[in-house]
Each structure stands twice: as C-alpha cells, then as structure tokens.
Amino acid sequence: MYQFTGCPCSVCGKALTDTDDIVVCPDCGAPYHRACYEKQGACVYAARHGTGFEWTPPASARPEHRCPNCGAPNPENAARCSHCGAPLKSGEAGQTPPPRVGADRQAQANPGGGFNYARLYQEAQGGAWQTSAASAAEPIDGIPAEEWEIYLGPSSLAYLRDFSQMQKYGRKSSICFSALLFGPLYFFYRKAWKPAFAFLAVDLLLNLPALLELLVLSESAFAPSISASSLLFLAQLASIASFAVMVLSGMFAKYLYRRSAAGRIRRIEAEFPEKAKREAVLRAQGGVSWAAVVGVCTLMMVAGAVFSLLLGPNVDAIVGLLI
Secondary structure (H helix, E strand, O other): OOOOOOOEOOOOOOEOOOOOOEEEOOOOOOEEEHHHHHHHOOOOOHHHOOOOOOOOOOHHHOOOOEOOOOOOEOOOOOOEOOOOOOEOOOOOOOOOOOOHHHHHHHHHHOOOOOOOHHHHHHHHHOOOOOOOHHHOOOOEOOEOHHHHHHHHOOOHHHHHHHHHHHHHHOOOOOOOHHHHHHOHHHHHHOOOHHHHHHHHHHHHHHHHHHHHHHHHHOOOOOOOOOOHHHHHHHHHHHHHHHHHHHHHHHHHHHHHHHHHHHHHHHHHHHHOOOHHHHHHHHHHHOOOOHHHHHHHHHHHHHHHHHHHOOOOOOHHHHHHHHO
C-alpha cells in the first residue's frame, strides 16, 4: 500500500511519520492525522469530490527513489523495495504516481497490513464521514458555512449537506419526513415563520368544510344554509387537497426553510457587521423553538374549545358520525 511518510497532513500540514495514526479519505486519497481529521469532521476537499479530483503529494514530499509498484520511499542505493520487495528499476523511481486505487483494493484484500479501509467504512456508517458544507470553501446562497452552522443549530451538518447538494444540482425538492408528519409544526419548530403561518392558514382553510358540517349536523344556530350533502362533498375535496399539501410540504420543506433562513441571515449580516455580535444574534434568532410548537398547539386547543361552544343541541349526531 502507498506510504504517506513525509507527506503533509491535509489539516495541520505537519509531515506524517511511520508511527502516526493515519486516516485516508476514500474519495480523493488525502491523508490526515486521525486526531486532525476527527477535529475537522470531514475531508477538506469535500467540495471537489465527484469532480475527478485526486489528492497527490506535493513535490517536496516525493522522494527521488519511490517504488514503482507500491509507491514506498527507498534509499538511493536500494536494489529492492523495503516495503513490498519489488525490484527498483533505475531511472523509473519517482516517476510513477502513487497507485491510490490499487492501494485501496490491496488494503481491502489484506486488512492486516497497512491502513484498514473496512474500519474506515464502519466509521463512515457511524457518521464520522458526514459530508458537511462547513468543510467546503463554497458558500451556500452566498452565506459562509460557519454562519449557517451557527444559525441552524441542531442537525446543522445534515442540513448543510442537503443544502449544498440542492445548490450544486439546482434542486428544490428534498424529502423531509418531519414536515411530512407534522406539517406546520415543523416550520414553527425551525423558526421559519412565513411558511409556518402560510401552511397553518391553508390547514385551517381546508378544515373549514368539516367544521361547517359539524355545525349543520349538531343543528347549531350558526350553521350555514348549505345542505349536508354539499358540505360532505366539499369536505371530501378538502381532504384530498389536504393530502396533496402534506406531500408538497414534505417535498419542499427544506427548500422553504433554506430560503427563510437565508433571508434572516442576510438581514442579520447587514444589521450586525461586527462578527461577535452577529454570531450572538444568529444563535438567538436561529436554532429551534419548542416554545413556538407548544404555543401553536395550545392555541389550537383553545380554538377547538371555543368552536365546541358553537355546536347545537344535537351533539349525539356528531358522536354517532365519529363512531
């Protein structure tokens, strides 16, 4: 397997030694001290993954005599490679680039020698290799990734990864199961106020035919002069529309949240040019709000209690309908 001795760590820049615990990015081959990588949280070249980019050691780290078979450095007078035993051909050492792909396969076939890529994959499954826009140089919607992280709060890495992919491929849809299941409450939780109130208003509007039907069935004095069959038809249409809104909410929630957050961050940037104050305001106005969720649920319960006072005397008809 290719030896990284003498190559600089992609984070701290210090030369790697034989005794260092080395981590290698499986996408581009960039080497790190394990501690440096864990502190960074992702490959520093993550933004260039998928573009054909492959890490190569700087010229200063390439010994003059490098094995053409495995890439290991060797003394000038060595006849065979000290690492793999292959003969060193005169004039060819140092000209062959390190065979990163072959090294990956060799490491997978022989995990007992050299770097264990199976272990790296297991760490990736555990989340150690989450791609984060915070490690990339490219901003999202013109906003630095550090400010996004501060504003987003919980699950910021996952959101930054999704936002980065949406920006890269020009997508607006990205499934969000929280919005799919909880509708407007998701937006209130994430402090995306405009879509939160918009979806709440749509939900209330779509529930209006069912509420009017309850007034008619209970023979309320506030019941509209519309036949029960017409209200039932409207309620069925509203139910179909409500399902469609739920699906659309789940598909475009992250895009709407991204737009809402980007607008808020830009306003904060304009009002607070000083970094320390700006970051404090980003934390205060961003993140999540359980208070907003509890407040909306409480208001809905109060509204339901007030509506029950408008029902007529024939409540048994409603109970029979529900049963």
